[in-house]
Amino acid sequence: MSEQIQIPVAKPWMGKLEAEAAGRAIMSGWVTQGPEVAAFEQEFATYVGAKYACAVSNCTTALHLALLAVGVQPQDEVITVSHSYIATANSIRYCGAKPVFVDIEPQTYNINPVLIADAISDSLRDSSASRTRAILVVHQMGMPCDLKAILDVARRYNLPVIEDAACAIGSEIFWNDEWEKIGKPHGDIACFSFHPRKVITTGDGGMITTNNPEWDKQFRLWRQHGMSVPDTIRHGAKQVIFESYPMLGYNYRMTDIQAAVGREQLKRLPEIVERRRFLAERYQEKLSDVPGLKLPTQPSWAKSNWQSYCVRLPEQCDQIQVMQAMLDTGISTRRGIMCAHLEEAYQTEAWSCGRDRLTESEQVSDRAIILPLFHQMTEVEQDRAIGVLRTVCRI
Numbered sequence: 001m002s003e004q005i006q007i008p009v010a011k012p013w014m015g016k017l018e019a020e021a022a023g024r025a026i027m028s029g030w031v032t033q034g035p036e037v038a039a040f041e042q043e044f045a046t047y048v049g050a051k052y053a054c055a056v057s058n059c060t061t062a063l064h065l066a067l068l069a070v071g072v073q074p075q076d077e078v079i080t081v082s083h084s085y086i087a088t089a090n091s092i093r094y095c096g097a098k099p100v101f102v103d104i105e106p107q108t109y110n111i112n113p114v115l116i117a118d119a120i121s122d123s124l125r126d127s128s129a130s131r132t133r134a135i136l137v138v139h140q141m142g143m144p145c146d147l148k149a150i151l152d153v154a155r156r157y158n159l160p161v162i163e164d165a166a167c168a169i170g171s172e173i174f175w176n177d178e179w180e181k182i183g184k185p186h187g188d189i190a191c192f193s194f195h196p197r198k199v200i201t202t203g204d205g206g207m208i209t210t211n212n213p214e215w216d217k218q219f220r221l222w223r224q225h226g227m228s229v230p231d232t233i234r235h236g237a238k239q240v241i242f243e244s245y246p247m248l249g250y251n252y253r254m255t256d257i258q259a260a261v262g263r264e265q266l267k268r269l270p271e272i273v274e275r276r277r278f279l280a281e282r283y284q285e286k287l288s289d290v291p292g293l294k295l296p297t298q299p300s301w302a303k304s305n306w307q308s309y310c311v312r313l314p315e316q317c318d319q320i321q322v323m324q325a326m327l328d329t330g331i332s333t334r335r336g337i338m339c340a341h342l343e344e345a346y347q348t349e350a351w352s353c354g355r356d357r358l359t360e361s362e363q364v365s366d367r368a369i370i371l372p373l374f375h376q377m378t379e380v381e382q383d384r385a386i387g388v389l390r391t392v393c394r395i
C-alpha cells in the first residue's frame with residue numbers, strides 16, 4: 001500500500017488571525033489580566049448567555065474555584081463521576097473533600113441521574129461528619145448531561161450543581177422551549193477548558209460562568225492572589241493606592257496573549273461546531289450497520305458539539321488490537337474516557353461509596369475508542385477511517 005498521510009485523532013484549528021492577535025497583545029505592552037482578558041470574558045458571556053464569565057488559567061483551576069465558591073470544605077463529599085478526565089475528581093481533592101463516584105448511563109457516557117439520590121442519602125445516613133456538599137457533573141465529550149433530572153434531585157436536597165463543561169463549548173440543551181448554550185449556566189456554575197484537545201483553544205486556559213455576582217467577585221479575587229485592587233484599577237489610578245490581601249488567594253490568571261487568541265477562536269466557533277456536527281452525523285450514517293458496534297446516542301433535548309466521537313466496540317473485538325490495527329494504517333484513535341478510581345492516585349482511600357457499582361464506567365473505558373474528528377478533516381480522510389474500522393470490526 002502507498003504511504004498515506006497520518007490522520008490525528010484531534011487537531012486545533014487556528015492560523016494567522018490567532019498569530020496576529022497574540023502579536024497585538026504582545027506589542028500593546030499589556031500581557032496579562034488586561035483589556036484582552038476583559039473583552040474575551042465579555043464576548044464569552046454573551047456567547048453562552050451567562051451574566052458573568054471569569055477567565056482563569058485552565059479548567060482544573062476553574063473547577064477548584066467553583067467548588068470553593070459553593071462552600072466545599074475539607075471532609076465534605078462531592079458527588080461526581082469517576083468516568084472523566086482525572087482533573088474532575090482531582091479538583092474535589094484540592095479542597096480536601098472526597099469525590100463520591102456515581103456510575104454513568106451507557107448510552108450517553110454521562111452521569112446517571114437516577115443514582116444520585118442514593119449517593120446523597122448514603123452520606124446522610126453516615127454517622128461521620130462528612131456530608132454531601134455539592135454535585136459536580138460532566139458534559140462528557142461535549143454531550144450535555146441530563147441537567148433537568150440532575151437539578152431536580154439537587155434542588156430537593158438543596159445542593160449546588162457545578163457543570164464541568166471542559167469539552168462542551170458550543171453544545172446546546174433544550175430548555176424553556178428553546179435551544180440554549182451550555183454554560184448559561186443551567187446549574188450554578190459552569191467551567192470550560194481551552195486546552196488544545198478541546199473545541200477551541202488558547203494553548204491553556206479556562207473560563208467560569210455564573211449568574212451570581214458574589215461568586216463572580218470571589219473568583220476575581222481568588223485568581224489574583226486574593227488581591228483587593230485589580231491591576232487595571234491601580235494602573236489607571238490618579239492617586240496612590242495600596243492593595244490588601246483579605247483572604248488566601250491563588251495565581252490562576254489567564255494572560256492577555258491567551259485571551260487575544262481566545263477571542264479569535266470564539267469567532268470561529270460557530271463554523272467549527274457546524275463542521276463537527278456534520279462529520280459526526282456522517283460517522284453515524286456510515287457506521288450504523290456495523291454489527292455489534294455501538295454508536296453514541298444524542299438525546300432529543302441535547303445537541304453535542306462532538307468534542308469527541310466515541311464508539312463502543314463489538315464484543316469480539318479487543319480494544320488495543322483495534323487501535324493498533326488502525327494506527328498501522330495511519331489512523332490515530334484514543335481509548336474511551338478513563339476512570340479516576342482505577343488510577344494509582346486513587347488507591348489510597350476508598351473514594352467511592354459505590355466503587356463496586358461503577359460497572360458501566362469501567363466497561364466504557366475498556367471497550368470504547370475515540371475516532372478522529374477535527375475541523376479540517378476531509379470527507380476522504382473520514383472515509384478512510386470508516387473503512388479501516390469496518391474491516392477491523394469484522395475480524
Ligand SMILES: *Cc1c(COP(=O)(O)O)cnc(C)c1O
Nearest residue numbers: 058059060085087088166193195
Ligand atoms: C480537559 C478536561 C478537564 C481539564 O481541563 P484543563 O483545562 O486541562 O485543566 C477537566 N474536565 C474534563 C471533563 C476535561 O475533559
